[in-house]
Amino acid sequence: MTSETLPYTSYLKEKTGIMSWLFTLDHKRIGLMYLYGIVAFFLVGATLGLLMRFELLNPGKDLVDPHTYNQIFTLHGVIMIFLFIIPSIPAVFGNFFLPLLLGTDDVAFPKLNLLSFWLYVLGAFFALATLIFGDGPADTGWTFYAPYSVKTGTNVTMSVLAAFILGFSSILTGLNFIVTIHRLRTPKMGFNQMPLFAWSLYATSWIQLLATPVIGITLLMIVAERMFGIGLFDPSIGGDPILYQHMFWIYSHPAVYIMALPAMGIVSEILPTFSQRTIFGYKAIAYSSMAIAFIGYFVWGHHMFTSGMSGPAAYIFSILTFLVAIPTSIKVFNWVSTLYKGSIVIEVPLLFMLAFIFNFLIGGLTGLALGALAADVHLHDTYFVVGHFHYVMFGGTGFAFFGALHYWFPKMWGKMYNKTRAYIGFAILFVGFNILYFPMLILGIQGMPRRYYDYLPEFTFLNQVSTVGSWITVTGLIIIIVNLIVSGRNGKKATDNPWNGITLEWQTKSPPPLHNFDKMPTIPERGPYDYPNAKRG
Amino acid sequence: MENNKHEHITSYKEHFSTWLALILLTFMTVFVSVFGADLRTLSVATAMLIATIKATAVAYYFMHLKYEPKIYKAMMAVVLALFAFFMIMITIDYLTR
Amino acid sequence: MNHTFVLPNSGHNFDAKASKMGMWLFLYTELLLFGGLFLVYMVYRSMYPDEFLLASFNLNVWMGTFNTVILLTSSMTIAMSITALQKGNKKLSINLMWITIAAAIGFLVIKYFEWGAKFDHGLFPGMDHFNALPTGERLYFYLYFFMTGLHGLHVIIGGIFILFVISGVKKGTVTPERYSLSENAGLYWHLVDLIWIYLFPLFYLIH
Numbered sequence: 001m002t003s004e005t006l007p008y009t010s011y012l013k014e015k016t017g018i019m020s021w022l023f024t025l026d027h028k029r030i031g032l033m034y035l036y037g038i039v040a041f042f043l044v045g046a047t048l049g050l051l052m053r054f055e056l057l058n059p060g061k062d063l064v065d066p067h068t069y070n071q072i073f074t075l076h077g078v079i080m081i082f083l084f085i086i087p088s089i090p091a092v093f094g095n096f097f098l099p100l101l102l103g104t105d106d107v108a109f110p111k112l113n114l115l116s117f118w119l120y121v122l123g124a125f126f127a128l129a130t131l132i133f134g135d136g137p138a139d140t141g142w143t144f145y146a147p148y149s150v151k152t153g154t155n156v157t158m159s160v161l162a163a164f165i166l167g168f169s170s171i172l173t174g175l176n177f178i179v180t181i182h183r184l185r186t187p188k189m190g191f192n193q194m195p196l197f198a199w200s201l202y203a204t205s206w207i208q209l210l211a212t213p214v215i216g217i218t219l220l221m222i223v224a225e226r227m228f229g230i231g232l233f234d235p236s237i238g239g240d241p242i243l244y245q246h247m248f249w250i251y252s253h254p255a256v257y258i259m260a261l262p263a264m265g266i267v268s269e270i271l272p273t274f275s276q277r278t279i280f281g282y283k284a285i286a287y288s289s290m291a292i293a294f295i296g297y298f299v300w301g302h303h304m305f306t307s308g309m310s311g312p313a314a315y316i317f318s319i320l321t322f323l324v325a326i327p328t329s330i331k332v333f334n335w336v337s338t339l340y341k342g343s344i345v346i347e348v349p350l351l352f353m354l355a356f357i358f359n360f361l362i363g364g365l366t367g368l369a370l371g372a373l374a375a376d377v378h379l380h381d382t383y384f385v386v387g388h389f390h391y392v393m394f395g396g397t398g399f400a401f402f403g404a405l406h407y408w409f410p411k412m413w414g415k416m417y418n419k420t421r422a423y424i425g426f427a428i429l430f431v432g433f434n435i436l437y438f439p440m441l442i443l444g445i446q447g448m449p450r451r452y453y454d455y456l457p458e459f460t461f462l463n464q465v466s467t468v469g470s471w472i473t474v475t476g477l478i479i480i481i482v483n484l485i486v487s488g489r490n491g492k493k494a495t496d497n498p499w500n501g502i503t504l505e506w507q508t509k510s511p512p513p514l515h516n517f518d519k520m521p522t523i524p525e526r527g528p529y530d531y532p533n534a535k536r537g
Numbered sequence: 538m539e540n541n542k543h544e545h546i547t548s549y550k551e552h553f554s555t556w557l558a559l560i561l562l563t564f565m566t567v568f569v570s571v572f573g574a575d576l577r578t579l580s581v582a583t584a585m586l587i588a589t590i591k592a593t594a595v596a597y598y599f600m601h602l603k604y605e606p607k608i609y610k611a612m613m614a615v616v617l618a619l620f621a622f623f624m625i626m627i628t629i630d631y632l633t634r
Numbered sequence: 635m636n637h638t639f640v641l642p643n644s645g646h647n648f649d650a651k652a653s654k655m656g657m658w659l660f661l662y663t664e665l666l667l668f669g670g671l672f673l674v675y676m677v678y679r680s681m682y683p684d685e686f687l688l689a690s691f692n693l694n695v696w697m698g699t700f701n702t703v704i705l706l707t708s709s710m711t712i713a714m715s716i717t718a719l720q721k722g723n724k725k726l727s728i729n730l731m732w733i734t735i736a737a738a739i740g741f742l743v744i745k746y747f748e749w750g751a752k753f754d755h756g757l758f759p760g761m762d763h764f765n766a767l768p769t770g771e772r773l774y775f776y777l778y779f780f781m782t783g784l785h786g787l788h789v790i791i792g793g794i795f796i797l798f799v800i801s802g803v804k805k806g807t808v809t810p811e812r813y814s815l816s817e818n819a820g821l822y823w824h825l826v827d828l829i830w831i832y833l834f835p836l837f838y839l840i841h
Contacts, residue, residue, distance in 0.1 A: 027645075099645065106645030108652045175659045182608075183652040184643045209659055210619060213667035221674070221780065229759040230776045232674060238772045243677055246627055247670055297619055301626065313630035518639050544650075546720045547713065556710035563702050563834075570839035571695065584835035591831045599713045600824045609658055616662045620669045624676060631677055 008518065010414060010511040025110035026514060030117050031096030032412070038092060039481070041083040041124065046474065048076040053436075053470040055453055056463050069453035070139035071154065075130075077142030078159055082166045083124055085393055086255065088401050089262035090208075091120070091173055094201050096412065098177060100505035100512065101195045103186030103521040108179040112172055119169035126162035130155040141451060143252070146233035146244040150225045157226050160219045167212045167219075170258070174208030177201050186504070186521060192286070195503045195528045196279065199286040200265025203293035207254045207261075211297065215251030218244065245307050249300035257296040259393055261289055263400035264331055267353050270407050271335055273501045274350040275342025278529040281334040288327035295324050302371050306380045314373055321371035328364060332357060347499070348422040352403025355430050359395025363388060366441060381451070384444025390437045402429075402480060409484065410494030414511040417487035425479035432472030439466040502531055545604040555598040562591050650814045657818040661825050664788075668829050671781050675836060678773045685770025690840040692757060693778075694748065698838035701744050702830065708737030709827040712796065712820045722810045724803055731800050734823065738793040745786055749779075778837055785829055792826045795819045 011028045021029055051072055055063045064072065095113065099106055107113050130137040134155030140148055144163075149156045181202050185194065194202075222244075224230040231237030233244040264285075272279045279285065301309060301317030335357060344350070366388040369375050379385065410416050439462040444450075448459050455463065497506040504521045505512075524530040566587040570580060597603045602610065679686050715730035756763030757775060764772065799819045802808035808815045 102643075103641070104643045104645055105641050108645055108649070109656060110645055112656075171663050175656055175663075178659055179652050179656045180645070182655060183649055184645055186641075186643055209663055210616060210666055213663040214623075214670045217667050217670035220784075224780055228779075230780055231759070231772065232776050232780070238769045238776065240677065240681075242630075243627075243674060246630070247673065250623055250670075298622060298626075301630070308634075310630050310633040312633040313626065316626070316629065515640070515644075517641060520641070544720070547717055549714055549717060552710050552713045552717065555713075556706060559706045559709075560703060563699065563706065566835055566839060567695065567699050570835070570841050580839075580841050584839050588832050588835050592828050595709060595824055595828050595831065599709055599827075600821055609655075612658070612662065616665060620666065623669070623673055627673060627677060628680075631680065 008509060008513050010509070011514045012413070012511055014514040023114065025106070025114055027095050027099050027106050027110065027113060028412075028512065028516075030113055031092050031094075033117060034087060034091040034095060034120070037120065037124065038084055038088055041079050042088075043481075045076055045079040045084055046477065048072050048079070050470055050474060052076065053467040056455065057467045058464075059455055059457050059460060061453070064453065066453045067139060070141075070451070071137045073451060074139055074141055074159070075127075075137045078127055078138075078163065080393075081142055081255075082163050083120075083127060085259045085397055086166070086170055087120060087173070088259075088397065089266060089404065090177070090201060090204055090258070091116075092401075093197075093266070093404050093408065094173070094177060094204075094262065097408065097505055098180060098198060098201055099184070100411075100508065100516055101198050101503055102181065102184055103189065103504045103517065103523070104180070104184040105515045105517065107176045108183055109176050112176055116169045116172040116176070119165055119172070123162045123164075123166035123169060126158050126165060130158045130162075134158060143248060144219070144222060145248075146222065146225070146239070146241045147235060149222055150231075150234045157223055160222050164216055164219045164223075167216050170208045171212045171216075174205035174212075177205040178209065181205075186523060189523050192283065193523060193528055194286075196268035196282070196285055196289075197262075197265035200261045200268070200289045203289040204258050204261045207258050207293050207296065211251045211254035211258075214247060215255075218247040218251070221247075242304070242307055242309060245304050246300070249303045250297075253300040253303065254293070254296040256392070257292055259397045261292060263356065263397040264289065266400040266404045266407075267335055267356055268331075269503065270349050270353045270403060271338045272342075272529040272531070273407075273499050274345050274347055274353075275339050276345070276500065276531050277338065277342035278527065278531060279334070280337035280340075281330075282527060282529070284330050285334050288330045291327040292324060295320070295327070299324060299371075302376070305373055305376045318371060318373040322368065325364070325368060332361065345499075347406075348419065348426055349403045349407035349499075351423075351426050351430075352399050352406065355426075356396055356399045356403065359391050359399060359433070362438075362441075363391030363393075363396055366391065379444060381449055382444035383440040383448045383450055386450050387437050387440030387444060390440070395433060395437070399433075402426075405484065407499070408505075409487075410498045411505055411510050411512070413488045413491075414494055414509075415487055415491035416494040416498060417491055418483055421479060421483040425476050425483055427476075428472060428479060429476030432469050432474075432476050435469030436466055436473050437469070439463070439469070503528055545601070547598070547601065547604075551598060555594055559591055559594060562587050562594075648812065650812070653814040654817060654821075657821050661821060664825055665828075668781075668784070671777070671784070672832070672836075675777050675781070678770070678777065679836075682770025682773060685768055686774045687840050689767075689771040689774035689778075690837060692752070692755070693838050694751075695838050697744055697748055698834055701741050702834050704737050704741050704744075705827050705830050708734045708741075709824055711737070712823045716813065716816055716820050719803065719808070719810055719813050719816050724810075727816070728800055728803055731796050731803075735793050735796055738789050738796075741789055742786060745782065749782075752779075781833060782837070785826070785833060788826045788829070792819070792823045795822055 011026055021033065024030060051063065052069070055069055095107070135153050136155060138144070138156040138159040139152060139154045140156060144156060144160055181198060221230065221232050225232060225234060229237065231239050233239040233241050235241060268279060268285050299317060299321045301313055302321045305314050366384065370379055370385065370388060406417065406422060443459055443462050446459065448455055494510050496510050502524055504523065507521045508517050566584055569583050602613070711730045712734045715727045715734070718727035718730060752758060758764055759776065764775065796819050799808055799816045802815055
């Protein structure tokens with residue numbers, strides 16, 4: 001390719017030594033460090049999940065006692081939510097690619113970016129330190145519901161502080177992205193010429209910024225309650241535990257969209273590239289991201305239908321919940337329409353996106369069943385809920401994360417991965433995933449409650465199917481990750497634009513130089529997805 | 538990027554007038570509360586109303602919101618609207634339980 | 635180094651508007667941080683209006699009023715210090731910032747005496763007298779200590795922030811042309827004031 005003719009130094013080789021990584025201000029290196037941390041914690045979380053499925057292979061005790069099981073699912077939840085999925089796409093791909101997509105050389109506050117990374121490390125340390133300090137990791141579930149979280153002897157204080165610190169890191173990342181999008185777009189790029197991934201990060205950042213402080217203060221109240229007896233939530237010394245649930249979900253429901261929106265942005269990037277066609281309904285997708293972020297604040301009560309909240313409040317929350325389905329389905333229809341009449345090239349990233357749409361559809365539709373007031377009374381706290389959110393989180397965001405990793409892999413490391421192994425890994429993961437989680441939906445409808453280490457004998461068969469699914473899933477994950485690591489070391493050299501993409505990150509070299517662009521990037525005249533060879537109309 | 542020389546510089550006089558208004562409002566709210574004890578719920582409303590006027594004055598003049606671009610006011614409106622919604626929904630829950 | 639080319643929209647440029655916007659966004663999170671506490675306050679006060687009234691008699695209205703005046707005045711001095719800096723009067727600007735810090739210390743000293751009086755009367759969570767109080771009054775004091783404590787923490791942080799600005803002005807990193815840091819410290823300080831404007835009537839002026 002022509003790019004080989006000019007000598008240049010990539011960001012990977014510009015400076016060397018461990019310090020040049022740990023204290024780098026380069027958004028690409030910070031993104032990579034996040035990636036390594038996040039994938040490591042994903043593997044820890046997945047191991048814990050695997051342990052739980054082992055325990056559930058047969059009724060009764062197989063592996064661990066009930067108390068340990070409670071600690072395992074809490075640690076699994078805390079790690080997967082706060083250390084993997086919330087930072088996953090924004091902190092890795094947002095950091096790495098937002099400046100590239102906008103045609104700039106860094107985020108608005110590079111030092112603040114490094115600070116958020118170190119806060120992430122500190123939070124991770126707190127979360128894992130519960131394994132050593134105090135009386136073991138929390139056994140409350142990741143929701144830390146009062147009053148149990150105030151009374152249990154396990155080390156809730158440190159787990160809660162971990163979540164607080166990680167929340168702070170998340171706020172600063174969001175703040176950085178909002179300012180970056182407002183101030184650092186390349187000249188002539190208006191908001192409506194931004195790539196859709198940038199739009200979805202913008203919506204996500206607003207949620208991070210405005211929802212996270214509410215959980216921050218709520219978690220501090222739990223800490224104060226445990227340390228100083230400030231009894232705001234424990235009914236035995238004054239407070240109201242349902243108020244805790246309100247406060248918790250005011251953040252944690254919008255947080256679901258912190259997890260989902262960036263994934264939707266990834267889909268909106270990858271589909272046009274592999275259809276070689278402009279995205280269908282650019283504005284509809286962009287604005288529906290903002291709509292989801294906005295409506296997401298109004299529906300937290302649907303986690304509390306059975307908590308003792310009042311009837312009228314529950315009706316209102318249930319109705320509002322259904323509103324979220326509108327912008328979400330707008331996106332799905334637009335994605336499918338993007339594929340229509342496109343010149344589709346089947347590559348691994350595209351397959352991940354199609355899997356995303358499939359999984360997310362199941363996750364979203366089961367979500368509607370849970371949002372319906374009457375159905376939720378039956379389904380609340382059953383395995384149906386567990387199946388539902390794993391379809392959305394792992395099947396949706398997790399798949400988008402790995403899809404994005406395959407899509408941008410050549411840009412990040414300048415190497416191409418082994419495509420055959422990537423296909424095999426994807427196929428095994430997709431099949432394993434569905435075997436793992438689909439039985440949970442059925443088990444839930446049959447009435448198996450979540451968060452128990454034991455179950456009635458009639459649930460044995462489906463639980464065993466699910467456990468076998470967990471083994472297949474992990475096999476797929478191992479193949480994918482090993483393939484990427486091996487390819488990153490010995491893979492073939494990638495060209496600057498292997499997918500024939502049109503957004504700005506493909507206009508620079510693979511891997512990009514430290515300052516991203518050696519010449520002014522040019523933006524397509526008719527919008528960010530204006531493919532020159534696309535069939536019009 | 539753009540230079541910052543066109544920023545509005547607030548005069549000392551304007552700051553002083555804002556301060557004077559805030560002090561007067563403070564004494565007014567104390568007065569209403571200490572000597573208007575029979576007003577009950579109405580006194581909560583007046584106290585909150587006066588506090589909001591004071592907060593607006595601080596934001597508008599001390600914090601320069603008056604001279605900032607519209608986007609800052611819009612963002613502030615979104616924040617306040619969200620908070621108002623949180624209050625409304627929680628109130629509905631507790632009132633109808 | 636082989637790239638002499640620098641993008642006009644570089645993230646490493648000094649951009650006063652970006653830093654101001656970042657500060658405002660941070661203030662929004664601070665508002666919602668305290669907002670969460672105000673939600674809790676709203677619920678418990680509407681549940682126990684009479685107990686909140688009784689408990690509030692333990693607070694000294696005049697000390698609260700005095701502290702309000704101190705904070706409002708310090709808000710004016712920090713605002714004026716920015717005006718002074720923008721007009722090029724560094725010395726006045728520094729002096730006004732010192733006055734602000736003195737006010738912050740004064741505020742904290744009064745708070746110290748107020749909290750101390752509560753301790754002396756056994757009105758702190760865990761103490762015998764406190765545990766004998768009815769639920770509503772205890773909730774009032776939980777909120778009182780948590781909210782004024784968190785606010786006090788913000789006063790300290792704000793004061794330290796202003797100290798940084800003072801040293802910046804002295805070292806010449808904060809100048810009449812590049813006053814973002816001073817402006818941001820001012821914004822933060824006003825937020826501290828803004829929160830207090832609500833805390834004051836909600837705890838001291840219940841009638």
